[in-house]
Structure formats: structure tokens, C-alpha cells
Amino acid sequence: MEIKVLFTILIGTIFINNFVLYQMLGLCPFLGVSKKLDSALGMGLAVIFVMTLASFITFLVYKYILVPYDITFLRTISFILVIAALVQLVEMVIDKVSPSLYQALGIFLPLITTNCAVLGVAVLNINSGFLDTDLGLLKSVIQGFGGGVGFTLALLLMAGIRERLELAEISDNLRGLPITFITAGLLALAFLGFAGMKI
């Protein structure tokens, strides 16, 4: 039974409530890093990793520090600091453990702190009422992971399209951001089809 609930959360956050194309979170990196397919992949992997980890840690911080001491109004400040510290830590660990991966992800890691999908998922985990349910921690982590995968999916689709758009003949005024937004709109329209999925 629980497995089904967890699976629903995972599929739901990847396809139906896609972070970028439905909830409109994480648009800055979505627009900024979607010019090339390989850098989009690197950014996507880094975001999946940080979002999963951030969901895990912020949930614990909220449940075992903020709630017992009745300081939940510090939610925003504590979450952003946790995320900033986490990103810094991940950056240092990757640099030590795998310099080649660091080379590939290096420039994207600092950008993740200001990716609103990361803070967004941390706040959403609290708002979706996972706090008092069974397996709340696991649900949060799955929502974080699913959100990251959904972000990566949208980013990769967009990068693939934009690589081709570079070669297309477009009116000068539409080049760059305007056509990217219109393409994103079409993608979002296509993703609406997933809302009819029964799981």
C-alpha cells in the first residue's frame, strides 16, 4: 500500500506536477543552461543530487529542530542557509573525490543555491503535510528526487529543441529568449496531457 503511495508521489512530481513546466520553479537555470545538451545533463544531475539531499536534511531540521523549539517562523532563513551550506559541501566533496566530475559540474554547483526549485521543494515538503504522516521523511526524499528528475527531463527536452532551433530560420526579433518561451509554452501544453494519467 505504502509502495503505491510513494510511486504516485514519484510519477506525480516527474510528469504531472513537473517542477518547471507545471509549477514554474527553477526557470532561471532552465533558460540559462538549456543551450547545449551536455551542459544541460550536467546541471540536471547536480540538481537531482542536491534536491534529494536538501529534501532529506531540511525535513529533519524542520521536524527535529524547528518544531520542538517552536521556532517555525525561522523556516525560510534556516532552509536557505542549509541549502547554501549543502551546496558548498557537495562542491568540496566532489572536488576531492572525483576531480573529473567536478570539472564537468563545477560551474553549475554555485548556481544551484539560487535555484528556486531546491528551496521550493523544501517548502513544498512541509506544506504538503508530510510532517505527521508515516514515512514522511521517505516521502519528502522521493518528492525531492522526483522533482530533480522532472527538472532534468524538462531541461534535456528543451536543450534538444534549442540545439535545433539554432539552425532554424527565425525572425531576428524572435531569436533567443522569445522563441525559447514559446517553445516552453508548447512543451508545457504537451505535459498537460499527463494530467489525464490514472495511477
Add this chain to the structure above:
Amino acid sequence: MNYWQEFVKGIWKKNPILILGIGMCPTLAVTTSVSNALWMTMATTMVLVCSNILVSLVKGFVPGHIRIPIFITIIATFVTVVELTLNAFQPAVYKALGIFIPLIVVNCIILGRAEEFASKNSIILSVFDGIGMGLGFGVTLFVLAFVREILGANKLFGLTLIPGMQPSSAMIIAPGAFFTLGLMLWGMNYINSRKKD
């Protein structure tokens, strides 16, 4: 003269959304109605001006290598103040804007202005810069919300426009937001290219 320039540059020449292309998430997500857009503008401008003042005050003695965490903490503090105030006095607005109130922290406009402007300029200039940027943000949000509320909900400021007409619900959700902003950017590029000729 200088003050006036710092004030107006945010509205067109350095419009944070249309020219610099930052702060997209709240722009697209909260422009489902004009009132949401106005409240979001007020909240963001409030945080922007306050953080600009404080960043400009502490610019002398913040060590360079830890300035970003300090700026983020300052911003998060003011966001919490705005969040609690809205929750206390305008609970309906707080509910409608949802997670996009705490997400003001990661709005690149605010950190961008702190880093680029307030940490290098005097307090008064920073205030003008903050208000101007907030206004530029607000104007863009207003236009987007105006179009989307009319087409997507058949309403304006919450009042029904044409009774009995079925609005296009795609405009109120994500696709409509992307299309409207894409067309707006196109129009702006068109106007700018005409100016050059």
C-alpha cells in the same frame, strides 16, 4: 539628476525581467490575476529596498569571500518579516501566493542588486535603485497579469468582464504564462530594433 537616472533605469533600460532576464519564477507563477501581481510586487519591492539599505550600510566591513551568505541571510530576514506580516494582515493573499512568498529569497533580482549595486553605492542611491527595479518588476508583472486574467479568467481585478463567456483556461496555467511572456519579449525586441533604425 543622478538619482533620477538610477530610479528610471529599472523600468525600461535595465528592466530586470525583460532585459536582464532574471527573476522569472515569480513573474510567471503569480501573474494569474492582477491583484496577485500587485501584492507580489509590493512584497518583492519591500524586501528589495530593505535589503539594499542594509547591504549598503554593511558594505564597508563585510569580508569579500563570505559576502554572498551574508547577503542571503539579510534577504531571508526581510522575507520572513514580509511573510509574517502578510500572514497576519492579509491571510487570503498569503494563501494565494503560497510558496512564492518564501521563494522571494531566491529571486535573483534581489541578490543581483545587492551584489551589483548596493554593495558598491551609497544608501540613498541604493534606495532609488531598489524602488526603480521594483517598479520595473511590477510593470512587467502587471502587463502579464492583465493579459492573463482577461483571457484566462474573463475577469479584471476580480470582476467578470463578459457574462457567459467561457475563458481559455490554458492562459491561467503554465502554457499561457510562457506564451504571454514570449510574445511580450518579442514585442519589446521589435520596439528596440525600430528605435535603432
